[in-house]
């Protein structure tokens with residue numbers, strides 16, 4: 001049976017009625033994995049006729065939003081969080097290499113952080129990953145990657161951190177565009 005964007009939005013609304021604990025967000029992830037492999041959904045939102053870049057495809061009246069990402073270039077982001085919002089990344093084509101980062105400093109310097117990278121792992125087509133409670137993560141994606149992301153709120157309205165992996169310099173982000181990964185040059 002097919003599973004549409006509207007079905008997913010409805011199921012997500014239902015799940016979040018019980019709150020947005022990690023356990024509830026994990027339930028949203030399970031539903032998202034159903035959507036990622038639906039041929040009708042993939043054709044409509046990730047087909048060759050879709051524009052490159054990121055595109056917001058659903059804004060829910062209850063607050064969450066859903067974006068598609070389609071790139072024809074390899075990209076790599078610096079470690080970042082999503083502020084107080086949870087996020088789920090779900091892969092549609094190619095892969096996303098995810099790295100989780102721990103802060104090893106005492107958080108006393110507002111401008112610099114010390115980071116330790118965890119072991120990278122891959123999200124492959126049909127698989128999604130939850131990023132919750134200011135977990136720092138970075139992404140690396142190859143040519144032609146396509147993925148879906150849902151966040152608990154519009155990220156434009158909340159403060160987020162991006163940290164330069166090499167220098168530890170902390171950047172505070174408010175706008176939408178700056179939340180996108182930087183292109184690899």
Ligand SMILES: [Fe+2]
Nearest residue numbers: 080081087137
């Ligand atoms: Fe992210």
